[in-house]
Amino acid sequence: MSKTLQATVLNRILRRPTFIDATRSRSQLRKLHLAPPYLLDDYIPRYHLISAADAARKRSQAYAHLRECNLCPRLCGVNRYEKTGTCLIGAETVKVNTIAPHFGEEPCLQGHNGSGSVFFSGCNLRCVFCQNYDIAHQRNGFDLTPEELAQWYMKLQDVGHVHNINLVTPEHVVPQVALSILHARELGLQLPIVYNTSSFDSLESLELLDGLVDIYLPDFKVWKPETGRRLLKADNYADTAMESIKAMYKQVGDLRFTADGIAKKGVLIRHLVMPGKEDEGRDIVRWLAENVSKDVMIHIMEQYFPRAHVGKSKRGGKVSRVIEPGGVQASAEAEEKVRYEDINRPVSLDEVAGVRKAAEDAGLWRFIEAAKHGGFNI
Secondary structure, X not given: OOXXXXXXXXXXXXXXXXXXXXXXXXXXXXXXXXXXXXXXXXXXXXXXXXXXXXXXXXXXXXXXXXXXOOOOOOOOOOOOOOOOOOOOOOOOOEEEEEEXXXXXXXXXXXXXXXXXXXXXXXXXXXXXXXXXXXXXXXXXXXXXXXXXXXXXXXXXXXOOOOOOEEEEXXXXXXXXXXXXXXXXXXXXXXXXXXXXXXXXXXXXXXXXXXXXXXXXXXXXXXXXXXXXXXXXXXXXXXXXXXXXXXXXXXXXXXXXXXXXXXXXXXXXXXXXXXXXXXXXXXXXXXXXXXXXXOOOEEEEEOOOOOOOOOOOEOOOOOOOOOOOOOOOOOOHHXXXXXXXXXXXOOOOHHHHHHHHHHHHHHOOOXXXXXXXXOOOOO
16 A cells, blocks of 8 residues: 555544534435444343342342242242242252254354253243143253253353353243353353243243343234133233333343344344234234334244144044144044144245234334345344
8 A cells, every 4th residue: 555545544534533413414324334223343241241239139039039939920929949830840940851052043043053042841831832842841851950050051152152042931930040140150151141932921030030131032922812811821911921022122122233143132022923813913013013113123933833732633532633744634524623723734925924014014124034045144
């Protein structure tokens, strides 16, 4: 580079403004080539930002929750050191089905190395169509104390080189999760924490998690009370989900990324479109746009398939499941005898497109998109 060109570049750097005048027009701001508001230069996990006093307070609150459990809207109120409630999980340990780098999450979470997923056994819902039925509805797995769980987080970080710690279906073990995060902080954990939830959380449990969770990944399942009662076995699901998602958004805001395309902080909302429930999906996305934010990140999912109790024979009947992945369609006579016949089919692409259009019409614009080239979309 010539001396003349070097002097020109240096002069431009020295004349560059160090602050932005709030009175400038939008067109002027665009010319400054500012990074978008969703891009982070760097990120420090929230659990490293709380004080030692706040950490001690959260430990005390976690133990108190376990002595009189009010972690979900079922409000069992049991002392989990003595007996279990609806979730069937006690106080001193959690039951974990799988811990491993996972490549089935959104591209901004799984990246190239995977999301460090911890699949907890048990659940506070009883979804008849549960896509993780073998994990959530059955108490399969191994028991871990919060300290042992924290050591697994470290293995995921140091050996697996994952991008985050992804806690899957943790609503019923929030106190143990909080204790494990605080212990992992002392062990040297540096990864964002993802709280992967069905949205059936109490405000008390979300308050305990405030300052510990970086990314909330709530799944807003259904809208109508009768659908929640019939398919989720929960009386007040939608009302609870609305309260929970607003509380999550208040804590961490819109989803933000570092320059490598990996999400670090914020809310990413999922909605699994179900057969015949397109109208409920439309209501959900409209509510999100009007009551949370039009800038909220959303994943409209299409992978529903009949599982768990859907398609099984009605009690006393002789007809077994009529649809399985790769299976054949049963006869019309058999169809009449199965449980939850109305959702005993895969969702159609037209139904998914209908919910997506409703979201766009409502003003939502930040969607999780599949990679068109078939590889990683980061």
